[in-house]
Amino acid sequence: MEPVGFRRGLDYLLEQGLEVEVVTTDRSPSIRKIMREEYPEIHHEFDIWHVVKGLMKKLLSASNKKDNRDLQPWIKSICNHLWYACSTCGGDPDDLIRKWKALLHHICGVHRWEEDGQEIKCVHADLTSEEQRRKRWLRRDSYAFKALTAIALDKGLMKDLRQMALFKHTGKLEVFHASMLKYTEKRLHFHYSTMKARTQLAVMDHNENVQREQAYTNTGQARFNVVYPKQTKEWVAKKIYVPTTQTFRQNLVVQVVRRRLDPNIKIKDPQSYVSTPPIPENIAQKPKPAKEEAIQKHTSRYSS
Incomplete structure (x- = not known):
């Protein structure tokens, strides 16, 4: 479904005359092939968030081994x-x-080394002797460093880095998907017209609150919340944003009432209904047998 939906969505944008220069996705092999073969004129970038997420999983897996425990403090x-x-x-x-x-x-x-005849150094400020002494540096001959080298210089990762130089990430899209769950809960089934309407509501909700700023205290101090993610097992501070607003709902109700009071609009106009293809009751490839036959087959030792 993902390749089909991707093609339809991108083709629709191109047919509407939208000039698409860059498309950012995760590292899905099927999407890679589609972009490479069918849309070579569009630059394909990888989402940094997904790449970092995969990198963290590899580092956590490697650091769980006894010989690589020294890698754990460096993962973040x-x-x-x-x-x-x-x-x-x-x-x-x-x-x-x-x-x-x-x-x-x-x-x-x-923090200073030579590469291709040139001296290169880290961009951070020089560390004091005390800072240099207290850091838990890795030894080049340690198993932890060798494991890190294998992950960091992986051929696949090095190839993918060339499609990450524009620093594209889909963080705002993930926020929209989270807001959609309020209207289109995955555990519930919706008909096509209902799903479309709920998605439109999610879009309006998202568009109204997408530019929310960080909340501040009465004294002007930025607000944060300290959380403990299970994956990283490190306390981190996250921004607290101002509360969301729902003024779009009031505006929507006003427009619905105005439309209802308009004598030129027929409420039960057949053109307002969306026809959907018939949906089968189940995915079975053969007709359902009689209950007695199914019970006999279940209780008999000789049923095929």
């Missing part, structure tokens, strides 16, 4: 470094890869 910093490399490369894939590889020097406590 490694993921943050990938975000930093993508956001500061200026759209240059070579600069992105160079900054990403610098991780393997910094994590060993080496």
Whole structure:
């Protein structure tokens, strides 16, 4: 369903005359092939959020091994470094890869090194002798460093980094999907017309609240909430935003009442109904047998 929906959505935008320069998706193999073969003129980028999520899973899995425990304190910093490399490369894939590889020097406590005859150094400020001493640097001959090197220099990841230089991510789309769950709960079934109407409500709700700003206290201090995610097992601070507004609902009710009072509009106009194809009762490929026959087959040892 994903490739079919992707083609239909993108083709619809192109048919409407919209100029699409960049499409950002996750690293789905089927979508990669479609973009490469059917839309070569559109640049395909990978969502940094999905890539970092996959990277974190690999790092957590590797760090759970006894010999790689020293890698655990660095996982969050490694993921943050990938975000930093993508956001500061200026759209240059070579600069992105160079900054990403610098991780393997910094994590060993080496902040100046030579590469291709040139001296390169970390962009952070110089560490004091006390900071350098207290950091839990990895040793190059340790199993943890070798495991990190295998993950960081993976051929697949290095290839994908070239499609991440524009620093595209689908965070706002994920927020919209979360707001859709209020109107289109996955555990419930909706007919086509109902699903369409609920999706439209979710769009209006999202558009009204998508630009919410961070909340502040009466003294002007930014508000945060400290949470403990199960995956990272580290306390993190998350922004608290101003409450959502629902003024679109009142405006919608006003428009519905005006339409209802308009004598030129027929309420039961057949054109207002959406025809949907018949939906089968189940996915069975053969007709349902009689209950007695099914019971006899279930209780008999000789039924085929």
